[in-house]
Amino acid sequence: MKVWIFFLLCLAGNAMAAPTEEAVVEELLIAEEPIAEEPEVGANPVQVEIEEFDEAIDIFEEEQAFADNPCLDHHCKKGKVCEVDEDNTPMCVCQDPSSCPASEGEFEHVCGTNNVTYESSCHFSATKCALEGTKKGHKLHLDYTGPCKYIDACLDPELSEFPLRMRDWLKNVLVTLYERDVDNNLLTEKQKLRVKKIFENEKRLTAGEHSLDLLAHDFEKNYNMYIFPVHWQFGQLDQHPVDGYLTHSELSPLRAPLIPMEHCTTRFFEECDADNDKYIALEEWSNCFGIKEQDVDKDLIV
Ligand SMILES: *[C@@H]1O[C@H](CO)[C@@H](O)[C@H](O)[C@H]1NC(C)=O
Ligand SMILES: [Ca+2]
Ligand SMILES: [Ca+2]
Numbered sequence: 001m002k003v004w005i006f007f008l009l010c011l012a013g014n015a016m017a018a019p020t021e022e023a024v025v026e027e028l029l030i031a032e033e034p035i036a037e038e039p040e041v042g043a044n045p046v047q048v049e050i051e052e053f054d055e056a057i058d059i060f061e062e063e064q065a066f067a068d069n070p071c072l073d074h075h076c077k078k079g080k081v082c083e084v085d086e087d088n089t090p091m092c093v094c095q096d097p098s099s100c101p102a103s104e105g106e107f108e109h110v111c112g113t114n115n116v117t118y119e120s121s122c123h124f125s126a127t128k129c130a131l132e133g134t135k136k137g138h139k140l141h142l143d144y145t146g147p148c149k150y151i152d153a154c155l156d157p158e159l160s161e162f163p164l165r166m167r168d169w170l171k172n173v174l175v176t177l178y179e180r181d182v183d184n185n186l187l188t189e190k191q192k193l194r195v196k197k198i199f200e201n202e203k204r205l206t207a208g209e210h211s212l213d214l215l216a217h218d219f220e221k222n223y224n225m226y227i228f229p230v231h232w233q234f235g236q237l238d239q240h241p242v243d244g245y246l247t248h249s250e251l252s253p254l255r256a257p258l259i260p261m262e263h264c265t266t267r268f269f270e271e272c273d274a275d276n277d278k279y280i281a282l283e284e285w286s287n288c289f290g291i292k293e294q295d296v297d298k299d300l301i302v
Pocket of ligand 1: 151
């Protein structure tokens, strides 16, 4: 249980950090502007000291180069970097793993589905890119965060516990986001309305350490409170593209940090893909979490 709470805080922390990061970027952009400032109107340019003038030209040229760089707003996916060809056309090429920043510790290491430890997710993506088009590359995914380690086999009774705790956790994540969401806009207005109903329901099982029996009992009794959280998590993951299916990489933000702590994660999501087509459809997802077929509703996600 502790593990889930820790994970919740990480997730909530990430959600909170996102707007701050953007703010930092914006600040940087604003801070850069004065560099381009021309001498004040009316000031005699001759009076500008020579050195300063040279510097101004340097900066100007640098900025020109910066603005002319077609790679500047050419986005490449992970594992690739932008380079220009002879015609100054930007293109994405595989990144050399050795150009990845050195990792600052084991916590940055990742384990691939080939059970090989990579120094960081950058090293992993660059390596995977080099294998693009090969069978090996197709099968290689990031499995989990941290160095590869021995993971206990997940036994049947343990597997059935997984959705109990995960559902409870999802509900608590949403309620926590709702409580903290004063003006952070972590949730849309529509989502807030849905979570409000859960939050204000007196019968809600509050966050804490609960026995599996109690979790199972609560799911039966307060089944309706779990429908939205299960849909919400699916929508959070189904982003690239938004198509009602989760690929391995879409599922990764949830799976990767969880696997080292919860040894049934891999088996759970494997079995969740009931038709074995490598995608988890909304129907499959909902079914894994015990949501009845008639309650699966695409409109709950948007
Ligand atoms: C993966 O690698 C780890 C560490 O090298 C090892 O302990 C573990 O047994 C390996 N797992 C499998 C499934 O081979
Ligand atoms: Ca998708
Ligand atoms: Ca499937």
